[in-house]
Amino acid sequence: MSSQVERSSSAPKDISFVERQIKRIKRLRSLHSARNQARTHNQHEVVAEQARNKLPPNYEAKGRQAEWLRDDQTKHQDTEKAEKHYARVNLLNLLSAVEAERLECKKKKRNSDEEFSTYEQATVRQHNKLVKIMPAAGMEQYEKEKQKYGDAFYGGPNVIIHGMHEDRREAVDKMLMTWKADSKRLATLGDVHTITMQILITLTREMLISTRNWRDFTESIQLKLNRTWSVELPYSYCKLKLFVQSCCTL
Structure with a gap:
């Protein structure tokens, strides 16, 4: 008898029809509210996407550029008030050496013509220009000339190379x-x-x-x-x- 009483007490009680109906109604209302929230959110997303499509293609880039210019101007004014050089402060505080070198190379690529500064720089530029024009060294031609001239190929105080060299047809x-x-x-x-x-x-x-x-x-x-x-x-x-x-x- 005692075991039967324990089993009956441990068994779940039957839920009435009214309670089940109340739970169903609550679940249905929660689903309705979730659906309405999703619909509202979707409508907002559609409106925002249509507004973005109407904007020019480079609108975001222009916005970032305008924001950067505004920040740069404020920093420039702050450094002028502190009586400091803005470019130097910017390079010391904001940019690393690698970043500064990259920006300098980018500026040189935009304006490759450095104009005349000194005779040494002009000589270096002319040398680099002529070196770029020079053809690549051919090892076959090198070996041929080496076999042709023999010991005179390396030159020396007692070597007379004049008359031994022949100009190539390409030259x-x-x-x-x-x-x-x-x-x-x-x-x-x-x-x-x-x-x-x-x-x-x-x-x-x-x-x-x-x-x-x-x-x-x-x-x-x-x-x-x-x-x-x-x-x-x-x-x-x-x-x-x-x-x-x-x-x-x-």
């Missing part, structure tokens, strides 16, 4: 191309000089012939300059035009 062609380019450049300079002299001769002749009417003289010269030399020699045209105007004021 001769390269020298010929360089010479042709220089000759064309000098020819164009000579043509410019010749045209300038012809203009001066024409002007002197016109001045000697039509000295009676200065207005007609200047108009004819200006027409000739505008027709012939304004396209080819704008610099000489400006100089000659000023010369004509100065002559007219006499």
Whole structure:
């Protein structure tokens, strides 16, 4: 009897229909509230996404840039009030040596033309430019020349290399191309000089012939300059035009 009483007391009590209905209603209300919250959150996300899509593509980058500029300006003003050099303080406090070197290299890449500073720097730049143009060393050519010249390949006080060396076909062609380019450049300079002299001769002749009417003289010269030399020699045209105007004021 005692064991049966213990089993009946330990067994779960039956829940009534009303209690089960109340629990179901509570669960249903919680699900409804969760669904409404998710719907509201989703609506906010959709509105925010539409607003982001209407913005320009670089809006965030511009915002970061504007914020950085504002912070940089405030730091600049603070350093000026403290009578300190902003660039030095920025490099000492904010940037490491590696970061500073990276920024310096980036600046040099943006403006590679360092202009003229000293003769030593100009010499170094010219040397680097010529070294980049030089072809890569070929070991086959090196071994051939070494076998060809023998002991004279390394040179010495008693070695006469003149007459033993033969220029390569590629080197001769390269020298010929360089010479042709220089000759064309000098020819164009000579043509410019010749045209300038012809203009001066024409002007002197016109001045000697039509000295009676200065207005007609200047108009004819200006027409000739505008027709012939304004396209080819704008610099000489400006100089000659000023010369004509100065002559007219006499």
